[in-house]
Amino acid sequence: MADKVIYAMYDDDDVLKDGAKKLVGKGVHVADVYSPFPIHGIDPIIGVKHTRLGINAFLYGLTGTMLALFGIKYFMIQDWPMNIGGKPSFSMIENLPSFIPIVFEFTVLCAAHGMAITYLLRNKTLPGMPARNPDPRTTDDKFVMEVRVNENTQFSEKDLQAMIKETGIIEIEEREV
Amino acid sequence: MEFKISSRAKKVTFTLMIVGLIAMVWGMFTEQSYIHTKMSEDGTQLTMSYPTHNNGENTDEEWEQFKADLTAAALSSHIEIIEPGAHGHGAAGHGEEEHVSHDDHGNDEGHEHGHGDDHGGHHGHRPEPTWTIGAHVIHTKEGMKAWHHHEDQIMPTLKAWVDDHKVGMPDHQHNRFWSNLLINGFFFFGISLGALFYLALHYATESGWGAVILRIFEGVMLVLPFGAVVLIVVFLAGTLDWNHIYMWMDDSKMVLGESFDKLLYQKSGYLNEPFFWIRTLVYIGVFLVFAFFFRKWSKREDEEGGLKLHFLQYRRGALFLVFFAVFSSMLAWDWIMSIDAHWFSTLFGWYVFSGIWISAMIMIMMTMLYLKSRGYMPQINQSHIHDVGKWIFAISFLWSYLWFSQFMLIWYSNIGEEVVYFQQRILDYKFLFFGTFAINFVLPMVLLMSRDAKRTWSILVVISSIIFVGHWMDVYLMVMPGTIMNNYQIGALEIGMFLLFLGIFIFLLLRNLTKAPLIKKNHPMLDESVHHDF
Amino acid sequence: MHKEASIREPLILGDKSYHDITEDVCKPIENDAPKTWYLLVTITGLVALWGIGCILYLLGTGIGTWGLNKTVGWAWDITNFVWWVGIGHAGTLISAVLLLFRQKWRMAINRSAEAMTIFAVMMAAVFPGIHMGRIWVSYWVLPLPNQFGSLWVNFNSPLLWDVFAISTYFSVSLVFWYIGLIPDFATIRDRVTRPLTKKVYSILSFGWTGNAKAWNRFEIVSLVLAGLATPLVFSVHSIVSMDFATSIVPGWHTTIFPPYFVSGAVFSGFAMVLTLLLIMRKAMHLENYIHVKHVEYMNIVIIVTGSIVGVAYITELFISWYSGVEYEAYAFINRATGPYWWSYWSMMTCNVISPQLFWIKKLRRNLAFTFVLSLVVNIGMWFERFVIIVTSIHRDFIPSSWTMFHPTWVDIGVFIGTIGIFFFLFLLFARFFPVLALNELKSILKSSGENYKEGFGYGEGYWDSHAHEGGIEEKHD
Incomplete structure (x- = not known):
């Protein structure tokens, strides 16, 4: 079924936040907000959950640490032990201080890139992806609130529009998607 | 507020x-002095020395008391302490040698295990008292029983007593x-x-x-x-x-x-x-x-x-x-x-x-x-x-x-x-x-x-x-x-x-x-x- | 609600709105480039070509074209390497460490500082690369399975640590920089009209939409990347210092090297940022965004890091005497009074003494003076590496092998060439990329913009009460 979406445009982040708070208070479900920069404090109002990317990064980092440790153990201790600078590589633990730098670097490498890739995939931002912001001005100085009619069936379209119009918008537009 | x-x-x-x-x-008041112990390579002799200081207050009597204590403690565990050489108090034996070599190489702090002692340097003018001992099990029934198959543990046990301050002397410093x-x-x-x-x-x-x-x-x-x-x-x-x-x-x-x-x-x-x-x-x-x-x-x-x-x-x-x-x-x-x-x-x-x-x-x-x-x-x-x-x-x-x-x-x-x-x-x-x-x-x-x-x-x-x-x-x-x-x-x-x-x-x-x-x-x-x- | 103390100076001057910020940053990209830009690109391009020519000559002929000799086996090349890596530390420091410290002034400078970082690290990587001689087998530095028997790289070697450190640093900085750029590319994408340009920026912006969830992720990614990049910045120059400090060469082996190199790196990096930004703000009319306060902050960082470096110099000097190791002591006496005394005293003057002038408020707020001093610091930091590297080894343990190092024209040519490539790349960046972080600047406009701080002529604090009539209690920083 075709859905109707109301896009309400604001020219100030605080006004939008105020408006969202009022609308949510009345039981309106705000689907999304488009803005040129992160609006602080909007997430709890419109119910955006906190991302778990941080945990991801930790896990990628841990993987990196393990890979580096096992890799070095294999290369330097098992496969081809060498005697370097009077420090024969007979055991991992005795040579550990000189392995720490690479283990650290590899941990950071895996954590940073793992997280960056996950971030791009989760945001669906990849080279060649089409832009989905409702109005080109949302990357400049305008803020747009997206309200889906389907998600707010307790209100009529008219009421919804009227309620939104009270919140200090500068433009409003309804589209079929 | x-x-x-x-x-x-x-x-x-x-x-x-x-x-x-x-x-x-x-x-x-229960602090004890540091007594340096060193085992000979074959493990049969234990050398103990006490690094004195210029004004070290531990007296000879206390050093003798320590020796007596250790002997008594050994006896109660069926061990007899013997003194192989005549390394008595103040002898120019091992301790003295070490002492001299230490000062010659002022920056050479390398030392064997246990002798983490550049403060051996404190030992001043008085040669450090040294006591080298060996030991064997007293051949009584109890003694044989206690140390049966463990004879090689006698010397380490004695060393451990001293190291762990089971036997020692009070520290006045x-x-x-x-x-x-x-x-x-x-x-x-x-x-x-x-x-x-x-x-x-x-x-x-x-x-x-x-x-x-x-x-x-x-x-x-x-x-x-x-x-x-x-x-x-x-x-x-x-x-x-x-x-x-x-x-x-x-x-x-x-x-x-x-x-x-x-x-x-x-x-x-x-x-x-x-x-x-x-x-x-x-x-x-x-x-x-x-x-x-x-x-x-x-x-x-x-x-x-x-x-x-x-x-x-x-x-x-x-x-x-x-x-x-x-x-x-x-x-x-x-x-x-x-x-x-x-x-x-x-x-x-x-x-x-x-x-x-x-x-x-x-x-x-x-x-x-x-x-x-x-x-x-x-x-x-x-x-x-x-x-x-x-x-x-x-x-x-x-x-x-x-x-x-x-x-x-x-x-x-x-x-x-x-x-x-x-x-x-x-x-x-x-x-x-x-x-x-x-x-x-x-x-x-x-x-x-x-x-x-x-x-x-x-x-x-x-x-x-x-x-x-x-x-x-x-x-x-x-x-x-x-x-x-x-x-x-x-x-x-x-x-x-x-x-x-x-x-x-x-x-x-x-x-x-x-x-x-x-x-x-x-x-x-x-x-x-x-x-x-x- | 976040409040900023009124005694803080505004960071964005003038009566700016969100749209003005977009305009000010995007205009130079959309308009035709000025003539001076073409002129500069041509000059730096020629210098870059000259550098590439020198490198090709070097690769074709061999390392013998350098001035190295048996005693001084590392000199000009490694000096340049450390110098460039050092310069490459400011960008990530600004964007990562200052982000963690919530320093808002970083937002005007982080983008270009990071770009500079990336180009500087690229220039640094040139030197070990060409020093290998056979550059086409440079992939041998990686632990790749091979058919030479069980031949692995040596993980005990600080040189291999460098391989990992520099490549990690380079790629993580690049990612960090690019993730910040994506929303700003989207801004340009949504503004430009020419189809080809639109297409290019559209690809560059990865289809960025700017919805709430995306921003939520964006913020956490920036924060975590900053958290990762901070120890990374420390580790990279520490590892570079370990190339020297793990050895037993007097003058190289000293435990203070890691933190002292890091501090020196930040010092030289900030100097280079100042050199570039002082020109850029004028050329691109960004005086309202990068103004005297920003420069003052950077100059304070220069005093602090310069003084730390100074304390480290003195510490090394003192301990070389205190240690009682005569070789160590000689290495330092030789630095100050030996045949390379001039490089030592250039280093001391440029790095320790001259930055102290910034204690005077007038001087640290004087842009022309700052520009000159930033050049002085860059020269001083080059000499620092030269002093550490060359003077420590040119008189080794056998007096019969004592010698001097003289650079050849190839040595000098490659170095000048990398400077050309560096500025060439930076000019390209300034022409086609948003040189300020648009999204970040917009987010501090209300707390640190001059107009908002002064309440649009209604007096201080007007905005605070005015904007929140709706009863918003929470505005997070």
């Missing part, structure tokens, strides 16, 4: 002090006591100094978030005289030869002769008592003056307001940092690094500084949480706690980074005169040495990484307490191996004195907090700080 010390806080701090004092005194006094004096002085440093940093960097907790920094900072007095007592005792923490204070090393130490002689342009005292008094004096004025201006700001005093503190904060940049390294060399006077490391000062800093931040965190839990300082919110938590996390990293840099570079290059420092710590203190690093690094790194952890009081309290002790341990490991070699213990003396100092420190801190409103009144960034939220 005015702060009052609750009767419960009084009770707790006084209990800490009293328990600590009792344990400390008890520990002091109280080396352990003085070392502990230095450890605690320095550790708690460092906490106050760290708070002073951070206060200056806060002003100099125009930070705003912490304006509401600056009074806590002031409170911690003003305990400075306490640590300073303790340190001065330790140095005074060293100067008067009551203790032997600083080997370079031993005059006999400066004159050609048996105890002459070429390296120390070379360093005497820097390491000499008058200059040492000048430096020490300058550091302490400068710190006290800054602390005094920061407090004075801060209180005056409460009354007068205006920006003049704020910018004065901003400028003086920057000035303090200049002094601190130089003094923090130098005091670490003077007070701590010169214990191992032959050894040197350019990073040492910065490493000690990071330890000071983190201990101070932990103290701040604990005070904050305490005051907040008692209903004081409602202006402190979770964001402030989170920020101090971040500092603890970050400085733990910094400390670990500096620890590792110093350790790894010396380990990697493996140059005799440098690596001896770690060799001694690894051979004699292995568990404590690596354990301390592991705890101080891993614990905060893993458990304080997440945002939620830095906002959960229980986690903060537990981790802070553990790494607080961890950083005390770090100071312990800087001092003990140099002063009492492998004769270390963590017993009633250590724990008692730590508790005593902790009790006094907390009490003084709380008393300082009562002397001014807990929140500054006219700090220009107070509003920003009260609304601190991220």
